[in-house]
Amino acid sequence: MSDVTWQKSTYSGSGQNDCLELATAPAGTLHLRESDDPSTILNTSHTAVAGLLATVKRGGPATQ
Template identity: 30%
Template structure:
């Protein structure tokens, strides 16, 4: 069985259970989960995740 190699966000505070984790899957997809709920996993493709991240970065000034 394939086990993803989960990586934590560089913004993870002290390695607690408030981290975003990401892993590449064997199906060329990207899996995301929150360390507090590791059994809940969402999946997307690289292009959609890239668009999300770029959109969030572009709106940093507008986040309150």
């Protein structure tokens, strides 16, 4: 996966192995990985991440 540029939050601190990294592929797919295990990559979409963030901001998933 050398065709993407990985980014991490400035809030991650100075350590190189303690953060979540994000990259966007040319097709628009989002890639997430933990910096201490960069070979394991989660592929997802902008829509899925937006839904996750909205759920977190609400305080968690709706109860049923």
